[in-house]
Amino acid sequence: MPGAAAISFSGVDSSLSSLRNCQSYINTGMDIATRVALDLVESFNDVEEVDGVEKVMLEYAAMDRELNHYMTAIEETVHQIKRDKPENIPDLQYLVKEKFTALESKNSDSDLQANEKYTYFKDQLKEMRKQFRLQSGDGNESIEQIDEDIAVTQSQVNFICPITQMEMKKPVRNKVCGHTYEEEAILKIIQTRNQQKKKVCCPKIGCSHADVKKSNLVPDEALKRAIDSQRRQR
Template sequence: MPAGARISFNCVDSSLSSLKNCQSYIHTGMNITTHVAFDLVESFNDVEDVNSMENVMLEYAAMDRELSHYIKAIEETVHQIKREKPENIPDLQSLVKEKFTALESKNSDSDLQQNEKYAYFKDQLKVMKKQFCHQSDNSNEAIEEIDEDIAVTQSQMNFICPITQMEMKRPVRNKVCGHTYEEDAILKIIQTRKQQKKKVRCPKIGCSHADVKESDLMPDEALKRAIDSQNKQSWSTLEKSDGYDSSTKEICC
């Protein structure tokens, strides 16, 4: 750094690495909370329990935003110093605090709603509630109504991958066009086309989306659970039809 102070950013880089690790823990917490909420919906737990998970997600989203702003403030400060090459070593703490405060002053509730993991949580939870018809009444009559609704809902869903033409085991949804594919199948196509330096058109017939990227794909947990639920029901029905229900077992014993 000619004619200026020679500043080492090794400590700053180490701090940034630690902060990003903390952010990864937040994301892990959001993933766990999302799966807990799905479990609650699938097992027809009280709506208040599900709502509490949404509140937890909002708290995580707020922490994620704050940490992102702090990381951005540090990175912008470092870039500023490297660009300006000051003669004297500046007060890094004050500069970071100034930029962080400016970023935080622009906070709004919509920021949290736009958090990628929170948006995924809301979207998938909405689908889950439709599939499993979440109700607080756990009476037998209510459960029978839920089972009927599940059957109707699942019969209307497409569990077949447009690539493999087989039932999906690990479905992923394209955030751009909304279509779902078997994860391994779409990733294989993306990798092959990438090597050929070509774009990937959505395999769903009639879809105009012509540039499918790996970053656009996200696990469709709601669809996976619907497929698993249908398979369990089909297996249970098959067992009964083959004479393996509990009453038959008692007779055979």
């Protein structure tokens, strides 16, 4: 548009960079909180203490959501201005606040529970309790609960990597199919197959997942701790 205002977005880019740094600190905090919770479960002090850590995780998730909304509001505002090319320089602060408020108005508790790191926290906590309940021979659970736990953890108590056929030292879990592998072994397969431009099938016999990606893999801290505990007992 002739005569459109020339707007510099260098300051905006700097602000976004700072916000991303803040987000990395939040992620680090959530990682630390997860490890603390697993430590509590491993030492069998996992009632009120773990509940307290979970509240901290939800607070982190809320901060992460707020940062995401703010960054989204900034990015959408910049995109809108670049697209519309207004003749007069608009009030960026007002436009960003307007979009941010609209995003925040849609907040719900389910947003926090869907946070990827919070989901990982809950999943690892559940697996950790199963692993160490099984190892401790805890008889305080109902028969139905024990049957369910044993059924779910049959594959978890198998500490052997399906690739190396050796006990795992650094297990990673496939978020898609739930199977675990030695990290170095599965990453080597993924790298080799990627170079061949081929997909990677899950190495676990009988698994139908035929497109394993590096992004599918997460550290299985609960399984690693269970393996380490068994190794110390031996």
